Amino acid sequence: MSPDYIKTICPYCGVGCGLLLKVEDGKVTATLPDREHPVSRGTLCIKGWSAHEFVHHPERLKSPLVRRGDRFEEISWKEAIALAAEKLKVTAERFGGDAIGGLSSAKCTNEENYLFQKLIRMAFKTNNVDHCARLCHAPTAAGMGQTTGSGAMTNSISDLAGAECILIVGSNAAESHPIIMGEVYKAVDRGAHVIVVDPRRTAVAANAEIHLRMNPGADIPLLAGMMRHIIDSGLANEKFISERMEGFPELKKFLDSWPVEKAANECGIAEGDIKRVAEVYAKAKDSAIIYCMGITQHACGTANVHAVCDLAMLCGKIGKESSGVYPLRGQNNVQGACDMGALPNVYPGYQNVTDRAVQEKFEKAWGRALSAKPGLTVTEMIGSAGKEIRALYIMAENPAISDPDVNHVLESLPKLDFLIVQDIFLTETAKLANLILPAVAFAEKTGTYTNTERRFQLLRKAVKPPGDAKGDFEIICLVANALGLDFSYTHPREVMDEIAKLVPAYGGVSFDRLEKAGLQWPCPDGGHGGTRFLHEGRFTRGKGLFIAPAYTRPFEKPDREYPFWLNTGRMFAHYHTGTMTRRSPFLKREMEGPYVELHPEDARAAGIKDGDRIRITSRRGNIVTAARITERVARGSIFAPFHFTEARANVLTNPVLDPVSKIPEFKACAARIEKEPDERRQG
Amino acid sequence: MLNRVRDIAKTMLVKKQADGVLGLIKGEWDIIRPHIFERPEEVDAMVIEPKWLLAKMAISILRSSRERYRLAVVARGCDERALTELMKRNQIERERLGTIGIACTADQARSCICSRPFPERLDAGEAISGVDPYDDDVVKGLLAGDASARMEKWARVLNRCIKCYGCRNSCPICVCIPCKLEDEVWVEKGVIPAEMMSYHFIRAFHLSDTCVACGACQDACPVNIPLVALQLSMREFLRETYGYEAGLDPERRSPILYDLHREPAKGQALPDWINTLREDDEP
Numbered sequence: 001m002s003p004d005y006i007k008t009i010c011p012y013c014g015v016g017c018g019l020l021l022k023v024e025d026g027k028v029t030a031t032l033p034d035r036e037h038p039v040s041r042g043t044l045c046i047k048g049w050s051a052h053e054f055v056h057h058p059e060r061l062k063s064p065l066v067r068r069g070d071r072f073e074e075i076s077w078k079e080a081i082a083l084a085a086e087k088l089k090v091t092a093e094r095f096g097g098d099a100i101g102g103l104s105s106a107k108c109t110n111e112e113n114y115l116f117q118k119l120i121r122m123a124f125k126t127n128n129v130d131h132c133a134r135l136c137h138a139p140t141a142a143g144m145g146q147t148t149g150s151g152a153m154t155n156s157i158s159d160l161a162g163a164e165c166i167l168i169v170g171s172n173a174a175e176s177h178p179i180i181m182g183e184v185y186k187a188v189d190r191g192a193h194v195i196v197v198d199p200r201r202t203a204v205a206a207n208a209e210i211h212l213r214m215n216p217g218a219d220i221p222l223l224a225g226m227m228r229h230i231i232d233s234g235l236a237n238e239k240f241i242s243e244r245m246e247g248f249p250e251l252k253k254f255l256d257s258w259p260v261e262k263a264a265n266e267c268g269i270a271e272g273d274i275k276r277v278a279e280v281y282a283k284a285k286d287s288a289i290i291y292c293m294g295i296t297q298h299a300c301g302t303a304n305v306h307a308v309c310d311l312a313m314l315c316g317k318i319g320k321e322s323s324g325v326y327p328l329r330g331q332n333n334v335q336g337a338c339d340m341g342a343l344p345n346v347y348p349g350y351q352n353v354t355d356r357a358v359q360e361k362f363e364k365a366w367g368r369a370l371s372a373k374p375g376l377t378v379t380e381m382i383g384s385a386g387k388e389i390r391a392l393y394i395m396a397e398n399p400a401i402s403d404p405d406v407n408h409v410l411e412s413l414p415k416l417d418f419l420i421v422q423d424i425f426l427t428e429t430a431k432l433a434n435l436i437l438p439a440v441a442f443a444e445k446t447g448t449y450t451n452t453e454r455r456f457q458l459l460r461k462a463v464k465p466p467g468d469a470k471g472d473f474e475i476i477c478l479v480a481n482a483l484g485l486d487f488s489y490t491h492p493r494e495v496m497d498e499i500a501k502l503v504p505a506y507g508g509v510s511f512d513r514l515e516k517a518g519l520q521w522p523c524p525d526g527g528h529g530g531t532r533f534l535h536e537g538r539f540t541r542g543k544g545l546f547i548a549p550a551y552t553r554p555f556e557k558p559d560r561e562y563p564f565w566l567n568t569g570r571m572f573a574h575y576h577t578g579t580m581t582r583r584s585p586f587l588k589r590e591m592e593g594p595y596v597e598l599h600p601e602d603a604r605a606a607g608i609k610d611g612d613r614i615r616i617t618s619r620r621g622n623i624v625t626a627a628r629i630t631e632r633v634a635r636g637s638i639f640a641p642f643h644f645t646e647a648r649a650n651v652l653t654n655p656v657l658d659p660v661s662k663i664p665e666f667k668a669c670a671a672r673i674e675k676e677p678d679e680r681r682q683g
Numbered sequence: 684m685l686n687r688v689r690d691i692a693k694t695m696l697v698k699k700q701a702d703g704v705l706g707l708i709k710g711e712w713d714i715i716r717p718h719i720f721e722r723p724e725e726v727d728a729m730v731i732e733p734k735w736l737l738a739k740m741a742i743s744i745l746r747s748s749r750e751r752y753r754l755a756v757v758a759r760g761c762d763e764r765a766l767t768e769l770m771k772r773n774q775i776e777r778e779r780l781g782t783i784g785i786a787c788t789a790d791q792a793r794s795c796i797c798s799r800p801f802p803e804r805l806d807a808g809e810a811i812s813g814v815d816p817y818d819d820d821v822v823k824g825l826l827a828g829d830a831s832a833r834m835e836k837w838a839r840v841l842n843r844c845i846k847c848y849g850c851r852n853s854c855p856i857c858v859c860i861p862c863k864l865e866d867e868v869w870v871e872k873g874v875i876p877a878e879m880m881s882y883h884f885i886r887a888f889h890l891s892d893t894c895v896a897c898g899a900c901q902d903a904c905p906v907n908i909p910l911v912a913l914q915l916s917m918r919e920f921l922r923e924t925y926g927y928e929a930g931l932d933p934e935r936r937s938p939i940l941y942d943l944h945r946e947p948a949k950g951q952a953l954p955d956w957i958n959t960l961r962e963d964d965e966p
Contacts, residue, residue: 002703002721003744005716020716032717035735036733042902042903043849043903044849045847045905048847049848178906182904185843203875207842572846573873590846590873592872
């Protein structure tokens with residue numbers, strides 16, 4: 001058989017690049033870039049080029065497994081589905097539907113997320129459904145939702161190339177969203193100013209015109225100082241403010257308490273630099289703001305998002321081409337999982353569960369009574385395992401690595417009466433399950449993903465799943481039917497048609513229309529071509545809203561016992577909990593194991609050399625990892641990627657939550673370092 | 684032009700001159716992707732645009748297909764030169780490969796700064812004259828100034844590298860196993876940007892006499908590094924000094940490997956922008 005080339009979408013980050021999977025004799029043997037893809041245009045990052053490598057890995061789960069003591073035993077699908085349904089049903093009968101929780105997945109398709117939240121909401125009359133957006137862009141959904149009416153990237157990725165100024169705050173796009181950087185550099189080559197705000201000197205910062213290396217967590221003071229200077233020097237867009245905005249007096253009052261000098265002291269950036277970047281941003285014809293986890297993963301994450309939006313709206317840099325606010329979504333389908341209502345407070349399309357009319361609409365469509373009470377979030381569900389939450393159904397999430405203070409997660413999950421994990425590998429979370437359901441990988445399924453620029457894209461099945469593994473779509477339907485619901489869907493396209501009927505903004509989306517290039521929502525009807533940028537002439541919520549950001553300093557800061565700032569994040573060769581990338585030989589070769597970045601002077605003071613094994617300790621726990629000595633981190637700061645199970649950075653992180661969005665403070669906590677004794681000398 | 688390509692492809696399949704023809708297919712929903720045509724009736728869905736280089740795919744297909752499988756490739760000038768170069772280096776068996784040669788348009792030649800936008804074996808389309816790469820503004824910009832100014836310009840663009848390995852992965856000539864870029868002695872693992880000297884310059888020098896300037900590397904680069912221009916000086920040096928161009932003559936070997944005794948006196952044939960060879964650099 002000659003090879004075939006199947007067009008599909010990358011399973012890693014939210015950029016949603018186009019792939020061609022080379023299929024030979026029923027196996028995917030290579031990944032090639034898709035020259036026709038509207039975003040990636042024939043390019044890929046290292047992860048994209050390696051996307052096929054984990055698909056046929058020998059450790060793929062091939063049959064349902066049930067826990068018997070300390071071991072897992074294979075069981076049939078019939079037994080597995082019956083057991084899952086029985087345990088969920090009994091738990092709900094005994095403790096009420098709110099004792100059931102579901103973690104949906106930003107790795108799964110829109111259709112699967114829609115069905116998963118529908119299953120949880122219908123079968124148990126609870127809104128306890130959430131997913132890992134809680135750990136990345138929940139502040140965006142909340143914060144941008146409040147200020148603009150839509151918690152999504154305002155513009156399109158290709159718009160960036162036309163911007164005159166790009167302000168990048170807390171995003172290491174060169175490693176985390178590499179294909180976006182191509183558009184940034186296109187703008188640079190046309191003369192654009194790029195300003196990077198980041199405590200680390202990332203590759204993005206190193207290539208910027210201006211790098212502001214601020215104190216960890218001091219985003220609001222910096223942005224407030226910029227806004228204050230913009231107002232003081234008459235650079236605010238008064239026409240835009242008077243015609244399209246509300247809440248300006250409140251913002252003004254807030255900014256009155258942030259003279260530039262005070263802002264400078266708080267964020268550690270010179271007053272002159274704050275003024276200079278404020279002027280560059282405000283004076284450019286089109287200015288875009290890119291932000292990511294550096295903004296959101298703080299205990300004031302939602303307020304940080306408010307501040308970003310305030311700046312854009314103050315200057316009228318929103319609602320037009322090549323401007324706007326660009327939250328870079330993490331997972332391939334985290335935008336879609338949010339859109340599909342895999343969130344405890346909203347139905348699909350961000351329709352509020354507490355809104356009586358909305359509830360009635362969904363009750364009528366689904367034919368069941370639904371709950372008006374917002375459900376629990378990821379961290380709340382895990383925190384109350386064995387208490388309020390008695391049974392948890394986790395689809396393709398790995399909180400045992402991804403959540404803050406994972407030692408606590410590892411203690412909590414076993415307290416559940418029953419834990420179901422549906423995944424493609426025996427993840428650290430699956431190891432704790434009572435029942436494991438083997439699901440399929442991206443190359444083995446059909447459905448849609450929505451990328452960070454709101455683009456619905458079609459995923460195409462290239463190969464058959466291994467062993468008895470079944471698609472998440474099919475598994476959800478089987479569980480639902482065993483619970484007495486009627487999920488008689490035969491193809492994901494039927495689910496998309498149902499979604500289109502229930503969410504006005506996706507009314508015009510159907511599989512047939514997605515075949516060629518996808519569609520960017522809002523797309524209200526079949527004749528609508530999709531939306532390249534939002535808020536033109538009118539914000540989704542009507543008028544834009546200025547919100548005075550409620551600044552709080554990081555909950556922990558370095559002290560005598562824990563003298564370092566610990567920052568966590570991603571590195572370019574791996575993805576999140578490493579379930580897929582660490583099983584990909586080429587990516588594994590590029591980065592075999594864990595490390596922590598340490599400044600040369602701090603290393604010298606502690607007698608640590610490059611490659612030495614060091615122990616990092618925080619108030620939650622400790623890990624042992626290799627030192628990487630580099631000036632990417634500032635003095636007094638260390639950075640640990642969170643991909644590595646043998647040194648889980650999230651053992652250390654602080655589970656303190658943002659009061660609005662409940663995101664944990666992954667980006668700043670206090671830690672200390674110690675050199676580990678040399679094993680060779682001991683041994 | 685397209686019909687002529689389709690006719691040739693059909694004939695090759697009907698007459699069993701080829702077991703498969705590698706080209707582009709416009710399939711369901713007008714999706715265009717590479718495809719191996721093995722049945723004559725499929726060929727009606729063949730298209731030749733956009734420019735989509737196929738030489739690298741051809742090698743991997745030939746390597747994994749059964750013995751004696753014969754493949755024809757719808758080849759542009761650069762694809763053909765890459766395939767020729769690979770045959771010279773014993774990477775492809777000559778008798779298993781055929782080409783259906785197509786010419787590029789003037790626009791395509793301009794965007795690739797291609798000096799030879801047509802194959803030696805031209806089956807369809809009109810050969811147009813190529814562009815002079817030294818007339819290109821990007822190239823002129825990169826080559827202007829003294830050595831330190833040029834180094835600064837190159838460092839600026841090469842520091843954008845996100846280490847996707849796309850330049851290597853897409854290059855039809857990059858077929859070494861193991862690849863030097865994966866050797867930790869030279870290239871530090873797990874760090875971006877890839878180091879300019881050890882990653883980009885090793886790659887550039889490895890390809891100094893084999894690069895056919897197809898631009899696949901540049902097309903695959905997410906951060907728009909002008910990789911064709913990076914190879915240009917070495918390619919032009921070989922052309923001006925030895926009249927040698929990679930991939931043109933299947934019988935002619937690289938002067939770097941075989942013609943060193945004919946090396947010119949220092950500086951004699953160097954392009955005039957090279958001013959780095961000073962007397963005090965002499966060993």
